[in-house]
Amino acid sequence: MAPPFGAGRVQSVKVLLLNGNTTRAVTDRMVAAVRQDCLPDVQIVGVTAAFGEPYVASRAAAAVATHAALDAVRTEVAQGQQAGEAPSDVCFYACFGEPGIDAIRAEMPFPVVGMAEGAILTALQMGERFSILTVGEAWPGMLRDHLRRLDLMGRCAGIGVVPGAALSLAGDRAEGARAVLEAATRALEAQAPDVLIVAGAALAGYGRDLAGRLPVPVVDSLFAGFEQSLALGRLARGMRG
Numbered sequence: 001m002a003p004p005f006g007a008g009r010v011q012s013v014k015v016l017l018l019n020g021n022t023t024r025a026v027t028d029r030m031v032a033a034v035r036q037d038c039l040p041d042v043q044i045v046g047v048t049a050a051f052g053e054p055y056v057a058s059r060a061a062a063a064v065a066t067h068a069a070l071d072a073v074r075t076e077v078a079q080g081q082q083a084g085e086a087p088s089d090v091c092f093y094a095c096f097g098e099p100g101i102d103a104i105r106a107e108m109p110f111p112v113v114g115m116a117e118g119a120i121l122t123a124l125q126m127g128e129r130f131s132i133l134t135v136g137e138a139w140p141g142m143l144r145d146h147l148r149r150l151d152l153m154g155r156c157a158g159i160g161v162v163p164g165a166a167l168s169l170a171g172d173r174a175e176g177a178r179a180v181l182e183a184a185t186r187a188l189e190a191q192a193p194d195v196l197i198v199a200g201a202a203l204a205g206y207g208r209d210l211a212g213r214l215p216v217p218v219v220d221s222l223f224a225g226f227e228q229s230l231a232l233g234r235l236a237r238g239m240r241g
Contacts, residue, residue: 012042013041013089013090013230013234013237014042014088014090015043015044015090015092016047016073016091016092017031017046017091017092018047018073018092018095019047019049019094019095020065020072020094020098020100021055021056021065022050022053022068023055023167026055027046027047027094029170030046030094030201030222031044033204033205033222034222034223034226037226047076049065049071051068055167055202057135057136062097065099066099067100069099070100070103070107073104074107090232090233091110091111092225093115094204094225094226095115095201096115096134096200101114110233111232113225113232114225116225117150117225117228118225118226118229119224120150121224122228123197124152126194126217127193127194128155128194129192130155131156131159131160131197132158132160132199133161133180133187133197133199134159134161134200134203135161135162135165139159140159143159143199144156157191157192158191158193160186160191164176169202169203170201176203177206180209184196184218188214195219196218197219197221198218198219198221203221206220208220208223
């Protein structure tokens with residue numbers, strides 16, 4: 001008989017952190033950021049797409065990332081099996097919008113949490129309506145499509161764009177923090193959300209920089225998605241007994 005959902009005290013969890021972009025530095029930065037919050041029982045394995053764009057910023061790039069992300073997970077899992085390593089308990093797909101997540105879920109034996117899904121679920125637990133801050137002119141339309149698939153457009157107050165190139169914002173923290181704060185202020189004035197999501201790998205960590213500086217809760221998609229992944233990974237491991 002299978003144990004009840006969440007049964008048992010799980011001592012450790014292994015997280016596969018997947019970056020659908022090809023920029024390894026972004027993967028390393030995200031892994032380092034979430035590792036600071038982790039207890040020693042959490043193992044994080046960063047995986048970067050082997051082909052595609054340095055940063056997904058168009059529908060065409062997202063289409064390629066759908067294949068690249070699945071290929072990256074397949075490769076990591078196969079290499080781990082060959083090396084006799086313990087399997088992952090959960091995959092955190094750290095690309096907001098998580099192109100191709102359904103294919104990864106269909107093929108892998110562990111749960112897969114998307115960065116957008118994790119951040120939005122967190123926001124919904126904190127307020128009625130949320131706004132999203134993203135990078136790139138194509139992303140608002142792409143995210144609206146994603147929200148329609150999740151049947152959550154009615155809870156979205158709006159989507160704002162932080163001006164600038166994604167990788168430049170990721171690398172220049174001082175300029176990035178200024179740009180994100182200005183975009184966040186504009187979004188709050190125009191959209192009046194209950195919660196603000198700072199979204200995407202390029203903006204990872206900036207949500208925490210806004211803590212206490214805005215009149216609404218700010219969800220950083222990296223940390224929110226990762227915490228959702230940890231919870232699901234522990235639950236899934238407990239179910240396996």
